[in-house]
Amino acid sequence: NAGVTQTPKFQVLKTGQSMTLQCAQDMNHNSMYWYRQDPGMGLRLIYYSASEGTTDKGEVPNGYNVSRLNKREFSLRLESAAPSQTSVYFCASSPNYRGVAKNIQYFGAGTRLSVL
């Protein structure tokens, strides 16, 4: 069981470069999420997709775009990277059961991004 797979694991960018972080889950989950985590801080939601075909902004969406390619895949794109986007990025998924307060998030291993 792979669970949630993120690629790449590490990346160094120069200011202004673009890149796409990939995420795939094999648990048939409806909802997928992108978070960033900065030192000493919790997880901040960038974007999420409640179900295939929908995406919504989270707490810190500026400078990012997302694509829910299909039920399995949810990518995060940085169009013009800035040093402030240096962070650890986590993708997560959850079943999004309706009427059942047992939804649990499962996390990928993370992508460590440095923008110089």
Next chain:
Amino acid sequence: QKEVEQNSGPLSVPEGAIASLNCTYSDRGSQSFFWYRQYSGKSPELIMSIYSNGDKEDGRFTAQLNKASQYVSLLIRDSQPSDSATYLCAGLYNFNKFYFGSGTKLNVKP
């Protein structure tokens, strides 16, 4: 803005003691709460989930939820050095939206 407040710590306990981690939350409509453990440089992993008032026990871990006081806690009995990590408290609303506290760092000293 939905918020979860946690003491950042570090919380230091001796090996074998009980570690008590707490968080408070702002949204009374939150449906479930979760405790995640995160080792340095790793991703969060689920320890406990709870959605009813009261206690829920799983091995050495007990989660407690008090919706009237908007308070969630995690007790770790017989703490081990391997329990040293950052513990994140999270709430769920609308069945698919999660919000996280900033985490409490726990140090268990041999």
